[in-house]
Structures are given as C-alpha cells and as structure tokens.
Amino acid sequence: xxxxxxxxxxxxxxxxxxxxxxxxxxxxxxxxxxxxxxxxxxxxxxxxxxxxxxxxxxxxxxxxxxxxxxxxxxxxxxxxxxxxxxxxxxxxxxxxxxxxxxxxxxxxxxxxxxxxxxxxxxxxxxxxxxxxxxxxxxxxxxxxxxxxxxxxxxxxxxxxxxxxxxxxxxxxxxxxxxxxxxxxxxxxxxxxxxxxxxxxxxxxxxxxxxxxxxxxxxxxxxxxxxxxxxxx
Amino acid sequence: xxxxxxxxxxxxxxxxxxxxxxxxxxxxxxxxxxxxxxxxxxxxxxxxxxxxxxxxxxxxxxxxxxxxxxxxxxxxxxxxxxxxxxxxxxxxxxxxxxxxxxxxxxxxxxxxxxxxxxxxxxxxxxxxxxxxxxxxxxxxxxxxxxxxxxxxxxxxxxxxxxxxxxxxxxxxxxxxxxxxxxxxxxxxxxxxxxxxxxxxxxxxxxxxxxxxxxxxxxxxxxxxxxxxxxxx
Numbered sequence: 001x002x003x004x005x006x007x008x009x010x011x012x013x014x015x016x017x018x019x020x021x022x023x024x025x026x027x028x029x030x031x032x033x034x035x036x037x038x039x040x041x042x043x044x045x046x047x048x049x050x051x052x053x054x055x056x057x058x059x060x061x062x063x064x065x066x067x068x069x070x071x072x073x074x075x076x077x078x079x080x081x082x083x084x085x086x087x088x089x090x091x092x093x094x095x096x097x098x099x100x101x102x103x104x105x106x107x108x109x110x111x112x113x114x115x116x117x118x119x120x121x122x123x124x125x126x127x128x129x130x131x132x133x134x135x136x137x138x139x140x141x142x143x144x145x146x147x148x149x150x151x152x153x154x155x156x157x158x159x160x161x162x163x164x165x166x167x168x169x170x171x172x173x174x175x176x177x178x179x180x181x182x183x184x185x186x187x188x189x190x191x192x193x194x195x196x197x198x199x200x201x202x203x204x205x206x207x208x209x210x211x212x213x214x215x216x217x218x219x220x221x222x223x224x225x226x227x228x229x230x231x232x
Numbered sequence: 233x234x235x236x237x238x239x240x241x242x243x244x245x246x247x248x249x250x251x252x253x254x255x256x257x258x259x260x261x262x263x264x265x266x267x268x269x270x271x272x273x274x275x276x277x278x279x280x281x282x283x284x285x286x287x288x289x290x291x292x293x294x295x296x297x298x299x300x301x302x303x304x305x306x307x308x309x310x311x312x313x314x315x316x317x318x319x320x321x322x323x324x325x326x327x328x329x330x331x332x333x334x335x336x337x338x339x340x341x342x343x344x345x346x347x348x349x350x351x352x353x354x355x356x357x358x359x360x361x362x363x364x365x366x367x368x369x370x371x372x373x374x375x376x377x378x379x380x381x382x383x384x385x386x387x388x389x390x391x392x393x394x395x396x397x398x399x400x401x402x403x404x405x406x407x408x409x410x411x412x413x414x415x416x417x418x419x420x421x422x423x424x425x426x427x428x429x430x431x432x433x434x435x436x437x438x439x440x441x442x443x444x445x446x447x448x449x450x451x452x453x454x455x456x457x458x459x460x461x462x463x464x
Binding site: 005007008009010011012013014015016017053054056057058059060061081083084086087088095097099147151 | 237239240241242243244245246247248249285286288289290291292293313315316318319320327329331379383
C-alpha cells in the first residue's frame with residue numbers, strides 16, 4: 001500500500017527555513033568549535049554545524065535549541081542569534097534560509113544525543129572545509145564573538161568553575177587573536193571585580209598572588225546585563 | 233474565464249519569509265524613524281516598517297533594498313541586517329519569518345516611490361503603536377544602534393555635509409539617550425581625527441574654534457573598516 005503523503009500548497013513560492021548552531025568551546029589553550037559529520041546528501045561525509053529545519057509550532061530560538069539537543073546532546077540555557085544567511089543557491093535541494101546562532105559552552109558538557117555519534121570538537125585552526133555556506137557562517141560568528149567580548153564578560157560559559165588567570169588570558173587571546181602583557185591583563189580583569197581568588201596557592205611559592213579564581217556570579221551577570229566596554 | 237493560478241507544493245510546511253527595514257534619520261534635534269501607513273489588512277491603517285516578502289531569486293539583503301525603494305523611494309547603498317523575528321503567531325495570515333534590517337539616512341533623501349504616499353518620518357518619541365511585532369523590532373533596532381555607535385563613526389550617514397559640533401553632539405545624545413559635557417565631547421571627537429574644520433567662523437566672534445565641520449571621508453571609512461571603541 002502506497003503511503004499517503006500530505007502536501008502543503010501555497011499561492012506563491014516559499015523558502016524553507018532552518019537554523020544552524022555555531023557552538024564554541026575552549027580546551028585551555030585554543031578556541032574549539034563543535035561540528036557534525038553529515039550522514040546524508042547533500043554534502044554527505046562533510047562536516048557542518050548542528051541544525052535543521054524549523055517546525056511550524058516553534059520559534060527559531062526553540063528550533064536551534066532542539067536541533068542542538070537532538071544532534072549533540074547539548075542543552076544550552078541561552079543561544080544567541082547572530083545572522084541569517086539567504087544567498088539564493090546556498091542549498092542545492094531548494095531555497096533554504098538559515099538563521100544562525102552561537103553559544104559558548106564548557107567542552108565537558110557535550111555528551112552526545114540521539115544523532116550525536118558524529119559530533120566532534122575541532123580546534124578553530126583545524127576546521128576542514130564545511131558543507132553548504134558554513135565556512136561563511138563560521139567567519140561571521142567569529143567576528144561577532146570578537147565584538148561581544150568587548151561588551152560582556154564571557155569566560156563563565158567556557159572555563160571550568162575554578163581556573164587560573166593564565167587560562168582566562170589564553171581564552172581572551174584565542175578569541176581576539178592577540179597577545180596580552182600578563183600584568184596588564186591581570187590589572188584589567190581585576191578592575192572588573194568579577195573574579196574571586198581561591199586560596200590554593202603553594203605555601204612555598206614566592207609570589208603572593210592567588211593562583212586560582214572563580215567568577216563572582218552576581219557581579220558577572222550584573223555586568224553582562226548592564227553591558228560594559230573593555231579596552232585593551 | 234477563470235484565472236489559472238499556479239500553486240506551489242511542498243512535502244512539509246514552509247513559512248513565508250519577509251524583510252522589514254528600520255530606517256533612522258536625524259532632524260538636527262532628535263532621532264527619526266521612517267514608517268509606512270498600511271493600506272491593506274491585516275493592520276490596515278496602522279503604521280509599520282517598510283518591507284515585504286522575499287522573492288525566490290533575491291537574497292534577503294536585495295529584498296530589503298527593493299522593498300525600501302518600492303515603498304519609500306529610498307535607495308540605500310548599504311543596509312545592515314540586525315535580527316530575524318520568528319515568534320509563531322507574529323502574523324495573523326500565516327507563519328511569517330521577518331529578517332530585519334536597519335539603515336541610517338539623511339532625511340532629505342526620502343523622496344517617495346510608487347507606494348510611498350504613505351511614508352512618513354516620526355520622531356522616535358512619538359512613534360505610535362505599530363503593526364505586527366514591529367514595536368519589538370524597533371526596540372531591538374535601537375539597542376543595536378546604541379551598540380554600533382561604540383564601534384563605528386556613524387554621523388556621516390545622518391548629518392548634512394557641513395555641520396556644527398553641537399549637531400554632532402545632539403546626534404550622539406539622541407542615540408545614546410545621555411547628555412555629554414560640551415568640551416569633553418569636542419575632545420573625544422577631535423581625537424578621532426575624522427573631522428575637518430571649515431573656515432566659516434564669524435570674524436567678530438571671540439572664540440577661535442572653527443564652528444563648522446565636514447567629515448574626512450578617507451579617515452571616516454578607514455575607522456569604520458578597522459572598527460574602534462569609543463569611550464564616554
């Protein structure tokens with residue numbers, strides 16, 4: 001018996017709408033990005049961002065979170081839209097508009113979901129050529145991440161709960177693609193008053209600086225809400 | 233004879249995709265926004281942003297520029313996407329995703345196009361309740377404009393070719409919703425090196441400050457390309 005398939009009919013042509021999720025992580029040294037190996041055509045075997053088609057009963061934000069969960073097992077509280085991609089030929093199947101999102105996560109939180117066998121972190125410097133226009137999406141996401149770091153504290157989502165100043169510095173260096181003077185960076189960060197020193201320093205060490213920190217969550221989110229401008 | 237209307241058939245439901253354009257101007261005192269009075273249902277008689285449905289052979293950027301031209305006569309070289317709006321019930325006709333854009337223009341450039349009888353500038357403080365979710369779109373656009381002013385010089389698109397420092401200050405004050413000290417503002421702006429003084433000062437005036445300026449286009453676009461961070 002032939003399956004009866006419902007059809008959807010419109011008076012004028014409609015594009016399909018999808019979401020794509022650029023998920024950034026940090027391994028203590030370099031910026032990482034989460035990719036999925038495509039198991040179907042087009043671009044079968046290529047790496048791409050997690051994502052998929054919008055359902056009629058969900059917003060784009062909900063779609064991005066659902067697709068991310070289904071494809072990588074990752075549940076994010078907040079995912080941020082940064083740009084929609086609409087070049088006419090960007091998908092060989094049909095006209096597809098992609099609303100792209102990004103989120104910053106701790107790498108340890110990615111456990112893998114139903115379709116997640118093929119999810120993998122890539123060092124940002126080692127990302128292979130991606131499916132569709134996802135190379136363009138990645139470039140745009142990196143520009144947005146760089147702009148964002150000047151307005152908001154961002155380490156909280158990417159670093160482990162307790163971290164060294166050198167790790168925070170490496171994170172900022174990885175995102176901004178610059179090198180900072182250690183003491184200047186330390187001063188700038190301390191001035192924000194979002195770091196709480198943890199007393200775990202080696203009693204034999206000569207330095208009096210505390211060597212590990214955690215974020216002051218109240219101050220951190222206050223600063224994130226109000227916005228600020230960080231000058232380097 | 234009945235008109236034969238082509239139908240477009242898909243295996244799964246597709247949303248419609250539209251663009252909306254938030255066009256900001258400046259009248260020398262306050263920020264202005266360009267609105268269209270809707271001539272059809274839904275929201276007939278309500279004010280809304282210029283915009284309309286995406287054609288299959290154009291990108292969202294092209295759609296935004298075309299709709300703006302058709303509805304207001306305004307041709308903009310650059311229009312910037314800032315967010316896509318996708319709440320499920322945002323349009324009573326069908327599911328419509330709107331990709332929203334903004335541009336900054338000189339008010340004198342709006343001449344009116346084919347459908348432009350109903351285009352009108354509104355003082356930002358006097359904007360009536362808008363059609364669809366356009367109040368939300370306006371709020372988001374204003375937040376983006378405020379963030380943008382910290383990264384890019386923006387007066388060039390909004391001011392007449394020759395202007396006074398006080399006009400530039402009023403523009404920044406209107407966008408940022410703050411008041412600046414006149415001398416501090418003057419210093420900050422001079423330090424950017426994008427202003428060229430025009431020798432038109434009153435010979436009887438005591439002050440030696442030139443009273444009118446124009447932008448140094450080369451420096452202006454260099455700064456815009458490189459980006460900068462303006463601290464107030």
